[in-house]
Every structure is written in C-alpha cells, then in structure tokens.
Amino acid sequence: MIMVIEDASDMRYLISEILTGEGHQVIGAENGEDGLQKLRNMGTKPQVILLDLMMPMKDGATFRAEQLEDAELAQIPVILMSADSKIEAIKNNLQIRHYLKKPIEIDDLIDTVAKVIEVNHGSQLHRLPELQPS
Amino acid sequence: MESISQLRPERTTARNLADFFGNAPIALHWLTADGTILIANQAELDLLGYKAEEYIGQNIMDFHADKFLAKEMFVRLKRGETLKNFPSVLRCKDGSLKHVLIDSNVFWEDGKFKHTRCFTRDVSELIRTQESLLKTHQLLKATENFNQTILDSSEDGMMVLDLETKIQFVNKKTLDYLGLQDSKSIVGTSWIAFCDPELRPQARQAFQMALGGKSGEFTASFSLPGKGMTWWTVVATPVYELGEIKKILIVGRDVTKQELALKTRDEFLSVASHELKTPITTIKFQIQMFEREARSGTGDSLSSPRVVRKLSMMNNQIRRLTSLIDDLLDISRLQNRKMTFEFGRTELVSLLRDLSQRFQEEAKERGLTIFVQANYSVIGYWDKMRMEQVFANLITNAIKYGISPETTNKSIEISVVNCDDRARIIVQDYGLGISECDQQRIFSPFERVSSCQSVGGLGLGLYITKEIVEAHSGKIWIESQLGQGSRFIVELPKTPPKKGTSK
Numbered sequence: 255m256i257m258v259i260e261d262a263s264d265m266r267y268l269i270s271e272i273l274t275g276e277g278h279q280v281i282g283a284e285n286g287e288d289g290l291q292k293l294r295n296m297g298t299k300p301q302v303i304l305l306d307l308m309m310p311m312k313d314g315a316t317f318r319a320e321q322l323e324d325a326e327l328a329q330i331p332v333i334l335m336s337a338d339s340k341i342e343a344i345k346n347n348l349q350i351r352h353y354l355k356k357p358i359e360i361d362d363l364i365d366t367v368a369k370v371i372e373v374n375h376g377s378q379l380h381r382l383p384e385l386q387p388s
Numbered sequence: 389m390e391s392i393s394q395l396r397p398e399r400t401t402a403r404n405l406a407d408f409f410g411n412a413p414i415a416l417h418w419l420t421a422d423g424t425i426l427i428a429n430q431a432e433l434d435l436l437g438y439k440a441e442e443y444i445g446q447n448i449m450d451f452h453a454d455k456f457l458a459k460e461m462f463v464r465l466k467r468g469e470t471l472k473n474f475p476s477v478l479r480c481k482d483g484s485l486k487h488v489l490i491d492s493n494v495f496w497e498d499g500k501f502k503h504t505r506c507f508t509r510d511v512s513e514l515i516r517t518q519e520s521l522l523k524t525h526q527l528l529k530a531t532e533n534f535n536q537t538i539l540d541s542s543e544d545g546m547m548v549l550d551l552e553t554k555i556q557f558v559n560k561k562t563l564d565y566l567g568l569q570d571s572k573s574i575v576g577t578s579w580i581a582f583c584d585p586e587l588r589p590q591a592r593q594a595f596q597m598a599l600g601g602k603s604g605e606f607t608a609s610f611s612l613p614g615k616g617m618t619w620w621t622v623v624a625t626p627v628y629e630l631g632e633i634k635k636i637l638i639v640g641r642d643v644t645k646q647e648l649a650l651k652t653r654d655e656f657l658s659v660a661s662h663e664l665k666t667p668i669t670t671i672k673f674q675i676q677m678f679e680r681e682a683r684s685g686t687g688d689s690l691s692s693p694r695v696v697r698k699l700s701m702m703n704n705q706i707r708r709l710t711s712l713i714d715d716l717l718d719i720s721r722l723q724n725r726k727m728t729f730e731f732g733r734t735e736l737v738s739l740l741r742d743l744s745q746r747f748q749e750e751a752k753e754r755g756l757t758i759f760v761q762a763n764y765s766v767i768g769y770w771d772k773m774r775m776e777q778v779f780a781n782l783i784t785n786a787i788k789y790g791i792s793p794e795t796t797n798k799s800i801e802i803s804v805v806n807c808d809d810r811a812r813i814i815v816q817d818y819g820l821g822i823s824e825c826d827q828q829r830i831f832s833p834f835e836r837v838s839s840c841q842s843v844g845g846l847g848l849g850l851y852i853t854k855e856i857v858e859a860h861s862g863k864i865w866i867e868s869q870l871g872q873g874s875r876f877i878v879e880l881p882k883t884p885p886k887k888g889t890s891k
Contacts, residue, residue, distance in 0.1 A: 262666055262670070264670045264701050264704070264705065265666065265669060265670050265673075267701075268670060268673045268674065268677070269673075271677075272673070272677070308659075308662050336662075337661055337662045337665035337666065337669070338658060338661070338662065339661070356662075356665045356666065356668075356669045357665055357668050357669035357672045357673075358669055358672075358673070359672075359676070360673060360676045360677065360680070
C-alpha cells in the first residue's frame with residue numbers, strides 16, 4: 255500500500271490512478287495533518303509515503319519531523335515531491351533518500367516507487383530481528 | 389683698563405649699583421608706601437613706553453590695568469610677604485596691555501616701610517602664545533563637536549578604535565542599536581571581544597586590513613534587543629593623522645531591510661515556481677497517460693468518461709496557470725504604473741450574480757454556497773473587466789479560506805448597499821478569519837497569511853484588488869477575527885475618477 259500526501263486534489267487523483275494501474279493500493283491524504291491521522295489509525299502501515307512539500311495546515315517538513323518522532327511510523331520510507339530547485343538539500347535535511355522533482359515523469363514515479371518498495375522490503379526483512387529485541 | 393681687583397668698593401659701590409640698576413635687562417622699580425614710583429630703570433620705561441619724567445613720581449596704581457590685583461599685591465607686601473611671580477596687567481603709553489609677572493618685597497628699616505623692590509617680567513608673548521594655543525584647542529574642540537554631531541546624526545553605527553582594537557568612541561546610533569544609555573560600559577573594551585564569538589575572526593581580519601592601510605569589510609547577522617534578527621555590513625577604515633594611521637573607524641550599516649526584501653523576493657520566487665509548476669505537473673501527467681494509452685493500442689477508450697474528466701481537469705489547470713500569469717503581468721504593470729482602465733457604465737449586481745454563478749461549482753466542491761443579496765440595480769462608471777477581477781479575487785479567497793473546523797456556517801454572502809453617490813459591496817465568509825496583525829499585511833504584494841502559506845496562489849490577489857479599487861478612487865478594507873470569518877468591504881464612488889485612465 256502507498257500513501258500519497260498532496261494537497262492538490264487533481265495531482266493526488268492522477269498519482270493514485272497511475273499507481274493503481276501498476277497494481278498498488280493507494281490511500282490519499284490532503285495535508286501532513288490528515289496524513290499523520292490516517293497513518294496512526296491504520297493497522298497495516300503503507301510501504302511508502304509520497305510526500306508533497308508545500309501544503310496547508312501541516313507542510314511536508316513538519317510531517318516528516320513528526321513522523322520521525324513516532325516510533326511506529328519512523329521506518330516508513332518517504333519519497334519527497336517538490337518543484338523546489340533546492341530539493342536535494344531539502345531532502346537531505348529531512349533525512350529522506352528519494353525524491354521526484356515536479357513536473358514528475360510518470361516513468362520516474364513508477365520506477366522510484368518500485369525501487370523503494372523493493373529495497374525497503376529487502377532491508378526490512380534483513381533488519382527484522384534487530385527491530386524486535388525481547 | 390681697570391681690573392676688578394683694582395675697583396675700590398667704597399668708591400665704586402654707589403655708581404656701580406646705579407649702573408647695575410639702570411641697565412639691568414629686567415624692569416625694576418621702587419615704590420613708596422602710598423604707591424608713588426620712586427625710581428624705575430630703563431628696562432621698565434622701555435617696557436611701558438614712557439619717558440622717565442612721565443613715569444617716575446606718578447602713582448603705580450595709574451599704570452595697573454587690574455586695580456584689584458594691584459591692591460592685593462600692596463596689601464600682601466605691607467603684611468611683609470615676599471611675592472613671587474605675581475600676575476598683573478600693566479597699561480603702556482600707547483594703550484596696549486602687558487601681562488607681567490612681578491617679584492616684589494618691601495625694604496623695611498627700623499620697622500618702617502621704606503620702599504618696595506619690584507622686578508617685573510613681561511610675559512605678554514607667553515600669554516599670547518597660550519591664548520592662541522587655547523584658541524586652537526577650542527577650535528579643535530569645536531571641530532571635534534562638529535565631527536561628533538556628524539557621527540551622531542549618521543544612520544550608521546560608528547566606532548573609533550585605537551590601534552589595539554580598544555573602543556575609544558561610539559556614536560549615538562550605536563548606543564541606540566545596542567539599547568544603551570551611554571558608552572561607559574563599552575569605551576575602553578576591545579572591539580573584538582565586543583563582537584559575537586563567531587564574528588571575531590572576520591572582525592580581526594577587517595581590523596588587520598585597516599591597520600595595513602586598506603578597508604576591511606564583512607557581513608554579519610545577529611540578534612539585537614527589541615529588534616530580533618538584524619543584518620549588517622561592517623567596514624573597518626584607517627584614520628590618518630599627519631600621514632600615520634592613528635585610529636580605526638568601524639562603520640556598521642544596517643542592511644536588514646534589504647536583506648528582508650531579498651528574502652521576501654526569494655520566498656515569492658519559490659512560491660511562484662511551485663504554483664506555476666503544480667498545474668504543469670498535472671497537465672503533463674495527463675498527456676503522458678494519454679500517450680501510454682495510445683501506445684498500448686486501446687484507442688477506443690478516448691471517448692470514455694475518464695478521458696472527459698481528464699480533459700476537463702487539464703482545462704482547469706490551464707485556466708489556473710493563465711490566471712497566475714495574469715496576476716504576474718498585472719503586478720509588473722502596477723509596479724511600472726502601466727495598468728490602464730476603461731471606465732464605462734457598469735451594472736454591479738448582475739456582474740456579481742454572473743460571478744457567483746461561475747464560482748458556485750468550485751464553492752460546492754468545498755461544501756460552500758454563494759449568496760448574492762441585492763434586489764435592485766447598482767450602476768456606476770467602472771472598468772467592468774477590472775471589477776470582475778476584484779470580486780473574482782474576493783470570492784476565490786472566500787472559497788479558499790471559507791471553511792474552518794470551528795464554523796458550521798458554510799455560506800459566502802455577497803451584499804450590495806446603494807448609498808447615493810457610492811456603492812458598498814461586502815463579501816462575507818465564515819471561515820478561518822485573519823488575525824489583526826495579519827490584516828495589516830494582506831494588501832501588500834507578495835504577502836500571504838503565513839499560517840495558510842500553502843493554500844495556493846501567489847499572494848498577489850489582494851494587492852492587485854486594492855490597486856484596482858484605489859484606481860477607481862474607492863476603498864477596500866477588512867473586518868475579521870481569527871476563527872470568525874472575514875468581511876471584505878469595497879466602497880466605490882459611482883462617478884468616474886477625475887484622474888485619466890491610467891494609474
């Protein structure tokens with residue numbers, strides 16, 4: 255499952271459509287606050303979060319900070335989406351590894367999501383024993 | 389020639405003494421107890437310019453310019469004192485004054501005042517020199533005061549340092565900036581130590597540059613009491629005295645305003661690029677999706693409702709882009725004073741009804757409904773297109789900010805009040821509202837209420853709106869409370885403004 259946090263409803267709709275077409279299940283959120291609430295209420299957490307930077311109520315940076323503070327959510331990989339020319343620096347500041355620069359190419363979107371899910375799935379399997387010490 | 393040993397004292401004493409007295413290079417006179425001049429030598433006559441017969445036999449008081457000093461001298465002499473370097477002023481024959489120092493005491497015989505013995509030295513030259521020195525000093529002081537006035541009236545913060553970085557002087561502006569009453573606490577301390585620790589290397593380098601005869605410059609930012617963050621350019625310049633570097637002048641220029649303007653511009657550019665790229669991203673996405681579908685060969689799907697929806701989305705995005713670009717063009721017209729207006733007979737109520745129709749769909753998507761309350765026509769001389777722009781802006785804002793978690797009223801009310809020569813239009817929403825301090829800013833260009841920073845738009849709408857209303861000689865203002873919705877009021881005179889068609 256993939257969460258798309260994006261305030262522009264057209265954009266959210268299109269990303270969902272593309273990723274659904276790729277066989278993913280997609281859940282949308284209107285802003286950082288909406289995203290956090292939905293994440294906390296979900297039993298199974300999404301495999302990746304697509305995160306827009308500029309949003310009302312709670313922007314992408316604030317969302318990310320609060321996500322990292324929440325032990326249950328901190329491990330979910332995030333792909334940052336922004337038109338900002340300084341996106342490289344911003345993503346590093348937010349401890350995010352992957353980004354899509356707007357305007358986004360559909361192929362990039364599909365590839366990046368697939369890559370993150372694959373890598374993370376692998377590494378999470380690898381890390382599972384550490385994550386559950388007891 | 390007689391040798392000294394051959395001079396017989398008993399014969400030579402009186403004559404020699406008279407000669408000694410008469411030709412001594414220092415002025416000498418004897419006075420009686422009442423001040424009559426008994427005898428005076430040539431040096432004294434020369435000093436004052438009198439002949440012997442004009443001087444000897446007169447009372448000394450007549451020659452003293454300062455009678456009080458003369459009297460004091462006499463009183464003390466009569467008490468038996470010996471005066472040394474007693475200052476006095478004598479009047480010459482030509483009326484000029486001589487400053488003199490007098491050594492004097494009384495020759496007593498059997499307890500009786502016989503006569504005084506006064507040695508008078510002319511110190512006029514010395515006094516003149518002293519006076520001219522004093523004048524020079526006063527002049528310097530005046531120049532110093534003048535310089536101080538200049539330094540104090542400067543908008544820049546200034547400091548004068550000695551060559552060991554010690555602060556010697558600070559101007560008024562520096563004290564103002566630092567929030568200090570006087571310079572006591574900083575004069576004499578090191579300027580380097582005065583700077584924030586992280587600025588010290590740069591400060592030291594600038595100081596060294598100045599010591600080397602060049603100017604050293606650096607930029608600094610720090611927080612000041614009551615001012616928050618401030619930005620500065622600091623320049624250290626050598627001050628020469630007689631060709632040698634004697635002091636270092638430090639000038640700090642507050643560039644906070646410029647820095648903030650740059651920041652505002654950068655923020656605006658970042659918002660603008662985001663706003664312009666967002667619709668392009670969606671349009672691009674949709675074109676790519678069509679392309680994929682076309683490639684995969686299912687061409688018949690191009691008539692499906694999905695395609696219709698995509699095309700309508702693309703159309704909306706392009707409209708949004710166009711409106712953003714229009715705003716940018718308007719801003720550049722306004723800032724170059726090139727916006728033109730075409731005033732003509734305009735009916736406002738039908739214009740508002742048309743607008744509310746056009747935005748009803750958009751409002752509905754957010755769960756809002758637009759009402760227009762006016763049962764009559766309101767006619768004035770306005771630029772119809774610009775009026776549409778004004779109210780489209782206000783309605784768009786009301787839709788954007790018209791919903792708040794605290795309110796249940798989901799309406800946007802537009803009402804028109806007709807009052808003789810003016811029309812008043814009110815656009816009321818029951819949404820987020822705007823705090824008092826933000827109300828000041830929203831009509832300025834590039835400003836948007838920060839907490840809603842990403843609601844969308846360039847933050848130019850209200851600025852453009854206000855400029856258009858003012859070009860119609862009208863007024864616009866807001867009444868709002870945070871969380872209580874906003875009420876924008878536009879008041880327009882119905883007659884065309886006197887001042888031409890361009891702003």
